Amino acid sequence: MGLLDSILGQQQPAAPTQKSGINMAAVLGAIELIRRSGGLNGLVAKLSSGGLGDAVGSWIGTGRNQPVSPGALEGALGGGMLSDLAAKFGLAPEEMSSQLSEVLPQVVDRATPTGEITSGGEVPDDLAHQLSSLLRG
Numbered sequence: 647m648g649l650l651d652s653i654l655g656q657q658q659p660a661a662p663t664q665k666s667g668i669n670m671a672a673v674l675g676a677i678e679l680i681r682r683s684g685g686l687n688g689l690v691a692k693l694s695s696g697g698l699g700d701a702v703g704s705w706i707g708t709g710r711n712q713p714v715s716p717g718a719l720e721g722a723l724g725g726g727m728l729s730d731l732a733a734k735f736g737l738a739p740e741e742m743s744s745q746l747s748e749v750l751p752q753v754v755d756r757a758t759p760t761g762e763i764t765s766g767g768e769v770p771d772d773l774a775h776q777l778s779s780l781l782r783g
Contacts, residue, residue: 671735671736671737671742671745672735672737672742672745672746672748672749673749673753674735675731675732675734675735675737675742675745675746676746676749676750676753677753677769677773678731678734678735679723679727679731679746679750680753680754680757680769681769682727684767685766685767685768685769686706686754686757686758686763686767686768686769687763687766687767688767689702689754690702690706690763690767692722692723693719693722693723695722696718696721696722696723697718697721697722698714698718698719698722700712701713701714701751702754704751705750705751705754705755705758706754706755706758706761706762706763707761708760708761711751711752711755712751713747713751714747714750714751715747716740716743716744716746716747717743718747719743719746719747719750720743725739728742728743728746731746753773756773757769757773
C-alpha cells in the first residue's frame with residue numbers, strides 16, 4: 647500500500663496534530679481499524695452486528711452520515727480494539743473512542759464515494775491523501 651503502509655508502520659505514536667477538532671492520530675486510527683477489521687466489509691459486519699447497521703449504511707450511502715456516539719462505537723468494537731489503537735497512536739482509550747466517533751463516518755464515506763464498497767473492501771491507497779482535508783478545516 648506504499649505511503650499508507652509507511653504512515654501506519656511507524657513505531658512512534660502519531661503526533662496529535664489538531665485542526666478543526668480532528669486529530670491526525672484518529673484519522674490514522676480509523677484507517678488502521680478498517681484494516682484490522684478485514685477491510686470495509688469486515689468493519690461493516692462488525693459494526694452492524696454491534697447494532698450500528700443503520701449508521702454504517704448511511705456512511706456508505708450517498709446521503710447524510712448518521713452520527714455515532716463514542717459509547718455505541720466502543721460497544722460495537724469492544725474496548726480491547728480501541729485500547730490497542732489508542733496505545734498505538736498515543737491517545738487515551740476514551741479520547742480514541744471520542745475521536746473515532748467523529749472521524750470514522752467521514753473515513754468510511756470517503757472510502758465509498760460511489761455509495762458502495764468497491765475493490766473488495768480494501769482501504770484505497772490514496773485514502774490518507776483524501777482525508778487530509780479533514781485536518782485543514
